[in-house]
Amino acid sequence: MVSSSLSPNHILSLSKSATTTDVFLPFRTPDSAFLRRSSLSSPLNLKLNYCSNLARRRLRVSATAQVIDQSPSKTTPIVPTIVEVDLGNRSYPIYIGSGLLDQPDLLQRHVHGKRVLVVTNTTIAPIYLDKVVSALTHGNPNVSVESVILPDGEKYKNMDTLMKVFDKAIESRLDRRCTFVALGGGVIGDMCGYAAASFLRGVNFIQIPTTVMAQVDSSVGGKTGINHHLGKNLIGAFYQPQCVLVDTDTLYTLPDRELGSGLAEVIKYGLIRDAEFFEWQERTMPALMARDPSALAYAIKRSCENKAEVVSLDERESGLRATLNLGHTFGHAIETGYGYGQWLHGEAVAAGTVMAVDMSYGLGWIDESIVKRVHNILQQAKLPTSPPETMTVEMFKSVMAVDKKVADGLLRLILLKGPLGNCVFTGDYDRKALDETLHAFCKS
Amino acid sequence: MVSSSLSPNHILSLSKSATTTDVFLPFRTPDSAFLRRSSLSSPLNLKLNYCSNLARRRLRVSATAQVIDQSPSKTTPIVPTIVEVDLGNRSYPIYIGSGLLDQPDLLQRHVHGKRVLVVTNTTIAPIYLDKVVSALTHGNPNVSVESVILPDGEKYKNMDTLMKVFDKAIESRLDRRCTFVALGGGVIGDMCGYAAASFLRGVNFIQIPTTVMAQVDSSVGGKTGINHHLGKNLIGAFYQPQCVLVDTDTLYTLPDRELGSGLAEVIKYGLIRDAEFFEWQERTMPALMARDPSALAYAIKRSCENKAEVVSLDERESGLRATLNLGHTFGHAIETGYGYGQWLHGEAVAAGTVMAVDMSYGLGWIDESIVKRVHNILQQAKLPTSPPETMTVEMFKSVMAVDKKVADGLLRLILLKGPLGNCVFTGDYDRKALDETLHAFCKS
Numbered sequence: 001m002v003s004s005s006l007s008p009n010h011i012l013s014l015s016k017s018a019t020t021t022d023v024f025l026p027f028r029t030p031d032s033a034f035l036r037r038s039s040l041s042s043p044l045n046l047k048l049n050y051c052s053n054l055a056r057r058r059l060r061v062s063a064t065a066q067v068i069d070q071s072p073s074k075t076t077p078i079v080p081t082i083v084e085v086d087l088g089n090r091s092y093p094i095y096i097g098s099g100l101l102d103q104p105d106l107l108q109r110h111v112h113g114k115r116v117l118v119v120t121n122t123t124i125a126p127i128y129l130d131k132v133v134s135a136l137t138h139g140n141p142n143v144s145v146e147s148v149i150l151p152d153g154e155k156y157k158n159m160d161t162l163m164k165v166f167d168k169a170i171e172s173r174l175d176r177r178c179t180f181v182a183l184g185g186g187v188i189g190d191m192c193g194y195a196a197a198s199f200l201r202g203v204n205f206i207q208i209p210t211t212v213m214a215q216v217d218s219s220v221g222g223k224t225g226i227n228h229h230l231g232k233n234l235i236g237a238f239y240q241p242q243c244v245l246v247d248t249d250t251l252y253t254l255p256d257r258e259l260g261s262g263l264a265e266v267i268k269y270g271l272i273r274d275a276e277f278f279e280w281q282e283r284t285m286p287a288l289m290a291r292d293p294s295a296l297a298y299a300i301k302r303s304c305e306n307k308a309e310v311v312s313l314d315e316r317e318s319g320l321r322a323t324l325n326l327g328h329t330f331g332h333a334i335e336t337g338y339g340y341g342q343w344l345h346g347e348a349v350a351a352g353t354v355m356a357v358d359m360s361y362g363l364g365w366i367d368e369s370i371v372k373r374v375h376n377i378l379q380q381a382k383l384p385t386s387p388p389e390t391m392t393v394e395m396f397k398s399v400m401a402v403d404k405k406v407a408d409g410l411l412r413l414i415l416l417k418g419p420l421g422n423c424v425f426t427g428d429y430d431r432k433a434l435d436e437t438l439h440a441f442c443k444s
Numbered sequence: 445m446v447s448s449s450l451s452p453n454h455i456l457s458l459s460k461s462a463t464t465t466d467v468f469l470p471f472r473t474p475d476s477a478f479l480r481r482s483s484l485s486s487p488l489n490l491k492l493n494y495c496s497n498l499a500r501r502r503l504r505v506s507a508t509a510q511v512i513d514q515s516p517s518k519t520t521p522i523v524p525t526i527v528e529v530d531l532g533n534r535s536y537p538i539y540i541g542s543g544l545l546d547q548p549d550l551l552q553r554h555v556h557g558k559r560v561l562v563v564t565n566t567t568i569a570p571i572y573l574d575k576v577v578s579a580l581t582h583g584n585p586n587v588s589v590e591s592v593i594l595p596d597g598e599k600y601k602n603m604d605t606l607m608k609v610f611d612k613a614i615e616s617r618l619d620r621r622c623t624f625v626a627l628g629g630g631v632i633g634d635m636c637g638y639a640a641a642s643f644l645r646g647v648n649f650i651q652i653p654t655t656v657m658a659q660v661d662s663s664v665g666g667k668t669g670i671n672h673h674l675g676k677n678l679i680g681a682f683y684q685p686q687c688v689l690v691d692t693d694t695l696y697t698l699p700d701r702e703l704g705s706g707l708a709e710v711i712k713y714g715l716i717r718d719a720e721f722f723e724w725q726e727r728t729m730p731a732l733m734a735r736d737p738s739a740l741a742y743a744i745k746r747s748c749e750n751k752a753e754v755v756s757l758d759e760r761e762s763g764l765r766a767t768l769n770l771g772h773t774f775g776h777a778i779e780t781g782y783g784y785g786q787w788l789h790g791e792a793v794a795a796g797t798v799m800a801v802d803m804s805y806g807l808g809w810i811d812e813s814i815v816k817r818v819h820n821i822l823q824q825a826k827l828p829t830s831p832p833e834t835m836t837v838e839m840f841k842s843v844m845a846v847d848k849k850v851a852d853g854l855l856r857l858i859l860l861k862g863p864l865g866n867c868v869f870t871g872d873y874d875r876k877a878l879d880e881t882l883h884a885f886c887k888s
Contacts, residue, residue: 113851113852114852114853115852159603159607163603166672166678166679167672170672170674170675170678170846171674173845173846173850175848175850175851175852175853176848176850176851177851177852194642197681198638198642198669198679198680198681199678199679200678200848201667201669201680201681201682201760201848202681202682202760223645225642225645228610228611228614230614230615231614233645234610234614234643234644235610235642235643236642236645237641237642237645237646237681238645238646316645316646401617402614402617404619404620404644404645406617406619406620407557407619407620407621408557408558408559408619408621409558409619
C-alpha cells in the first residue's frame with residue numbers, strides 16, 4: 001500500500017537497473033585533504049592541534065571515487081563515495097554521488113521491516129517523493145510506503161508540526177519494525193530524526209538530505225530536535241540514522257540562497273580545523289557558486305569527512321563537537337530574535353561567524369588577515385556579514401542566555417585562535433570583548 | 445533561589461542530621477526471595493526457565509537491611525535497602541526505606557550542576573515538595589531549585605502538559621548541567637523522564653516515586669513517555685535515571701485505590717517469573733492492604749529486584765522485558781478506549797491480567813487452578829477482574845492494533861504457560877483464542 005496526498009500512485013518504473021554493484025576502493029588521502037585532530041586541554045578551554053596521522057587512522061573512508069563528473073548511465077551504476085561515521089555499533093555510512101536515488105539497493109539495504117514513513121515538505125515532495133518511493137519499493141513489493149508532507153521552513157520546526165508526524169505514524173499503525181525516511185533539508189531531517197527517536201521509543205531512520213546545508217552538516221551526526229519559541233533546537237535527542245544518502249543531483253533544484261546558506265557551513269569546517277580546505281574554497285568559490293558538479297562533490301565529501309571525524313571523537317558534544325558551532329551562538333540569536341525563517345540558517349551562521357571572528361580579533365587571538373579573508377569568502381558566497389539591523393544587544397544577550405553551551409550560567413563560545421584552521425571552545429574570555437562585538441554590530 | 449507557586453520559601457529546617465553514614469551490608473539472599481532468569485528461545489516465543497544461581501550472580505543487591513520496621517531516629521539515619529540496576533555505565537541504585545527524604549546526602553550525591561527542576565503535580569506538591577526542596581538544598585546553598593506543578597492524572601500525560609515542563613525549564617534558563625527530579629507517581633515519572641531525555645537533548649534525572657505503582661514498576665528501568673489520543677506511551681524514550689529514591693513513608697498518604705493499583709504490578713511479577721513471591725503475596729495480601737510497613741517494604745524490594753534483573757538483561761525490550769507487560773495490552777486498550785484516567789493504570793492491568801490468564805487457559809497452556817488463584821488475589825486487592833461494561837470487542841481490537849508489541853502487523857502477547865511463575869511472549873497463538881477471550885469479556 002502506498003499513500004500520500006500528492007498522487008494516487010507513487011510506484012513508478014525505474015529508468016535503470018535496480019540491482020547495483022558496489023565497488024569499495026581502498027582509501028587514498030587526497031593531497032588537498034589535510035586532516036587534523038583535537039586534544040582536550042580542559043572542559044572549558046579546548047585547543048585544536050595538528051595531528052594528521054591520528055586523524056587519518058580514525059577516519060574511515062571506504063571509497064573516494066570521483067563520481068560527480070561522470071554522466072549517469074543506464075547500465076553502469078555510479079559508485080558512490082562512502083564516508084563512514086565511526087560510532088561503534090551505531091556506525092553508519094554516508095553515500096555521496098550523482099544518481100544515487102536511482103540505485104534502490106543503496107536505500108533498501110538500510111530499511112527495517114515492511115513499513116516506511118517518508119517525512120518531507122511541500123517544496124520537496126512534488127520533485128522527489130515519487131523518486132524516493134520508487135527507490136524504496138522497486139523490486140520490493142512487500143514494502144509499503146506512507147508519507148507525511150509538512151509545511152516548508154524553519155518556522156514550522158516546532159511541536160505542532162512534529163505531532164503531525166506522530167499522528168500519521170500512529171494512524172497508519174506503524175510498528176517498531178518500521179523505518180522513517182527524512183527527505184528534505186535540515187528542518188525535515190531534524191524533525192524526522194526526533195520523531196524517529198521518540199516514536200514507540202525509537203525506530204529505524206534514514207536521512208536523504210536535499211540541500212547543501214543538510215548534506216554537509218545537519219544530516220550527519222545524529223543531532224535531532226525542534227525549536228522552542230525562546231530558542232533553537234532546545235528540545236530533541238541524539239539519534240543516529242542507519243545511513244545518509246546524498247544524491248548530489250538534488251542540488252540542481254536548490255534555490256541560490258539555499259546554496260549560499262549551505263556553503264556557510266562548508267566555510268566553517270575550513271575555519272575551525274582544515275586550513276587547506278579553506279584555501280581550496282578561496283580558490284574554488286566561483287566554481288561552487290556556479291554549481292560546478294565536481295567542486296560541489298568535493299566540498300560535500302570533505303565537509304562530511306570533517307564532520308564524521310569530529311562526531312566519532314565526541315558524539316554527545318562533551319567538548320570537541322561544540323567547535324562545529326562556530327558562529328552558531330550568534331546565529332541562533334539572529335534566527336530566534338529576528339524570527340525563524342526570515343533568514344536561512346546558514347545566512348545567520350555567516351553573520352554569526354563574522355561576529356565570532358570579530359570577537360576573536362578583539363581578544364587578540366587572530367591576525368587581521370583572517371578577519372579579511374572571512375569577510376571576503378562570505379561575500380563571494382553572497383552571504384551576509386552583519387546581523388539584521390533590527391537586532392539589538394539585548395536581543396542577542398537574551399537568546400544567548402538559553403544557549404545549550406551555557407554551563408552553570410557561563411556562556412561558552414567557539415572562537416578562532418592562532419593560525420587559520422584553529423579554534424577554541426571556551427568560557428574563559430574577557431566579557432568586555434563580547435560586549436564590544438555586540439555593540440559593534442548592533443545600533444542599540 | 446527557590447521558586448514555586450506553592451510557597452515563597454521552601455527552605456525548611458530539617459529535623460534530623462543532614463549528614464548520614466551509609467552502611468553497605470553484604471548481600472544475603474532472603475529465603476523467601478527465589479530468583480529466576482529467562483533464556484530467549486526465539487524473538488517471538490520466549491520461555492522463562494528456572495535458573496536461580498545465574499540470576500543471583502547478576503542481581504547486585506548491596507544491602508538488604510530491614511528498614512521499615514525501625515522508627516526514624518534523629519540521630520541514627522536509616523540504612524536504605526539498595527537494589528542496583530546493572531546497565532554498564534548507565535547503572536544506578538534504587539534506594540528503598542523509611543525516612544529517606546530526611547537524608548539529604550542520598551539525593552545530593554546524584555545532583556549534577558547547581559540548578560534543579562522538580563516536576564510534580566497538584567496532589568503531591570502540597571505534601572512533599574517542601575520536603576524534597578529541603579533535601580536538595582540542605583547544607584548546599586549553591587543549589588537553586590525550580591518547580592513545575594502539573595495537573596494530576598493520566599489524562600494529562602500528553603504533549604500539552606509536557607510542553608509546560610519545557611517552558612519552565614527554558615524560562616528558568618536551565619542549562620545542560622541541570623538535574624530534573626520527578627516527584628510523584630508513574631505519570632509524573634514518565635513525563636519528567638521524557639522531558640529530561642529531550643531537554644537540550646538530555647539532562648540528568650532523578651526519580652522520587654510516591655505511589656506503589658511507581659515504586660515497584662514505572663520509576664525503574666528508564667521507560668519514559670507520553671500518551672497519544674490513539675494509544676498509551678506511543679511517544680517517548682528509553683532514558684535511565686541517576687537514581688531512584690523510594691521513601692516508603694510517602695505511602696502513608698496514598699489513597700486506597702492507588703494502593704490496590706500498585707499491587708496489580710506486584711502480583712504481575714509473581715505470575716510471570718516468581719512463584720514464591722506470588723505465594724508470599726497470597727499469604728500476605730491482608731497485611732499489604734492494611735499497609736503493614738514491613739510487608740510493603742518487602743513487596744517493593746522484591747518487585748524492584750525482579751524488575752532490575754529483567755531490565756539489566758534486556759534494557760530496550762528486544763524480548764524478555766516485554767514479559768513485564770502481562771495484562772498491559774488488554775489494559776492499555778481499556779485505558780485508551782474507556783478514557784485515560786477513568787480507571788487507574790493498575791486497575792486496567794488487573795482486568796487485563798484476568799483476560800490474559802483466561803486466554804492462556806483457553807489455549808490449554810495453564811491449569812484452572814492458576815485462573816482461580818489470579819481471580820482470588822486480585823479480589824483480595826480490591827481490583828477489578830473484568831473490563832468496564834462499555835468496552836466492546838472492536839474497541840479492544842482497534843487499540844491493540846497500535847500496541848508497541850505489534851511487529852510487521854502481528855500482535856504479540858504475554859501469556860502464562862506452564863506452572864505458576866512461567867510465561868511466554870509470543871505471536872504464535874491461535875487467533876480464535878484471542879477472539880473467544882474478547883467475546884467472553886465484552887457484551888458486544
